[in-house]
Amino acid sequence: MNTAQSALVEAVRVALGDKAVVTDRHDIAPWENDWRGRYHGHAPAILAPDTVEGVATILRLAHARGVPLVPQGGNTSMVGGATPPADGSALILSLRRMNRIRAMSAADNLVVAEAGVILADLHAAAAERGRRFPLTLGSRGSATIGGLTSTNAGGTQVLRFGTMRGLVAGIEAVLPDGSMHAGLAALKKDNRGYDLNQLLIGAEGTLGIITAVTLRLVPAVTDRAVAWAAVADPADALALLRRLEAATHAIEGFEIIPGDSLQLVLDHIPGTRAPLGGAHRWHVLIEATASDAQEEAPAALLERLLAPAIADGQVADAVIAASEAQADAFWRIRDSLSEAERASGPAVQHDISVPVADMPRFMTEAATACEARFAGVSAAAFGHLGDGNVHFHVRAPAGVDSALWYAGDAPGITRFVNDLVVAAGGSISAEHGIGQMKLHELERLSAPARLAALRAIKGALDPQWIMNPGKLVALAPIPRAP
Numbered sequence: 001m002n003t004a005q006s007a008l009v010e011a012v013r014v015a016l017g018d019k020a021v022v023t024d025r026h027d028i029a030p031w032e033n034d035w036r037g038r039y040h041g042h043a044p045a046i047l048a049p050d051t052v053e054g055v056a057t058i059l060r061l062a063h064a065r066g067v068p069l070v071p072q073g074g075n076t077s078m079v080g081g082a083t084p085p086a087d088g089s090a091l092i093l094s095l096r097r098m099n100r101i102r103a104m105s106a107a108d109n110l111v112v113a114e115a116g117v118i119l120a121d122l123h124a125a126a127a128e129r130g131r132r133f134p135l136t137l138g139s140r141g142s143a144t145i146g147g148l149t150s151t152n153a154g155g156t157q158v159l160r161f162g163t164m165r166g167l168v169a170g171i172e173a174v175l176p177d178g179s180m181h182a183g184l185a186a187l188k189k190d191n192r193g194y195d196l197n198q199l200l201i202g203a204e205g206t207l208g209i210i211t212a213v214t215l216r217l218v219p220a221v222t223d224r225a226v227a228w229a230a231v232a233d234p235a236d237a238l239a240l241l242r243r244l245e246a247a248t249h250a251i252e253g254f255e256i257i258p259g260d261s262l263q264l265v266l267d268h269i270p271g272t273r274a275p276l277g278g279a280h281r282w283h284v285l286i287e288a289t290a291s292d293a294q295e296e297a298p299a300a301l302l303e304r305l306l307a308p309a310i311a312d313g314q315v316a317d318a319v320i321a322a323s324e325a326q327a328d329a330f331w332r333i334r335d336s337l338s339e340a341e342r343a344s345g346p347a348v349q350h351d352i353s354v355p356v357a358d359m360p361r362f363m364t365e366a367a368t369a370c371e372a373r374f375a376g377v378s379a380a381a382f383g384h385l386g387d388g389n390v391h392f393h394v395r396a397p398a399g400v401d402s403a404l405w406y407a408g409d410a411p412g413i414t415r416f417v418n419d420l421v422v423a424a425g426g427s428i429s430a431e432h433g434i435g436q437m438k439l440h441e442l443e444r445l446s447a448p449a450r451l452a453a454l455r456a457i458k459g460a461l462d463p464q465w466i467m468n469p470g471k472l473v474a475l476a477p478i479p480r481a482p
Contacts, residue, residue, distance in 0.1 A: 115146025
């Protein structure tokens, strides 16, 4: 711990008490690495305030001493966005103690949740009031509201409800100099210039610390049905989605899963079983919901809509979950895809989007191109077909040394995939953010105007560049490879 860090830690201890400072190496160590084990940092201390005033105090003290801070919630970033630098130059600022739900109005369909509230806990609290927060993802048991907002998280319900950006109605935040942004009011109209709330969403903690969020709720689900269907290819999957959307507004989830990814789950995740008999190259997971007892039962709806799709060959086979337990089992397969892949060996993951109409072609053609270009790899895409966002993963050849492959072949594979994405008019980060994983690729592939604007915004709000250093935007332009 350097002199400035030591002075900051002592000042925080005096101002906020011993609970706000963690210096025990045993307690710090689990929060120095990303959950996938790809990024390893070092932080001499964790600062853990439990109030917005405490956050403001820490930022004022850090600003005065020029000490970098890495904001952290549940540490579930997929791009190393919450991992401190390896050189120990930054302290972790944990928001986990700020875990209160300040207010909830079922009448207004709004809830005010602090940054450290765990997503699953918010789901439970809303359900008690007959409401629902319509964003979910595999890490809901540990991901926090602040982190989800800071990364503009997506998940499996974006098809109907949009990303976090569309669900946020207001934000409270502390800016890098310790000043407050009091923007929690859920205003329908606010035309006072630049929208600071929207600027902070997706900023990955580089422009300040989100301390609380006003979120939009929707009526609780009264009934749901989950179906698993087999299709020939992604084009048929998208055609099925369009067919369902033309008939109903009840489709909330529509996930595409290749057969080999399903097999990885069956091989590595205990207690899972294939929903359908036989071998199928592609699968879709469909969820329909109802919020009113007068609506058609979702199970009957899916049965009515899938039957003609089977009859005309658009769907090869399908099953509707017969119970909540079976529905959860179907979703467990989807939520376990990344875990199963990690268990199977090294892979490079790409969270990408292209125009929805172009996604089926991209999924198949990009996979074929990767496998032709890089000997022994297997490429596949899964995820949120309906919103143009899939997770395009390239798995290493069997038996390779993980460290050597990640250092040698993986960067070239990532550049190759990202070039295909940009050529298709897409984005190299659809929902996971940039973090440190994609920083160089963002610099390589972005237009100069975008990079200049990002750097100018960062420099204006955080002139010392102490907020989440090394994430999202580089202090200086990164030299482009020849």
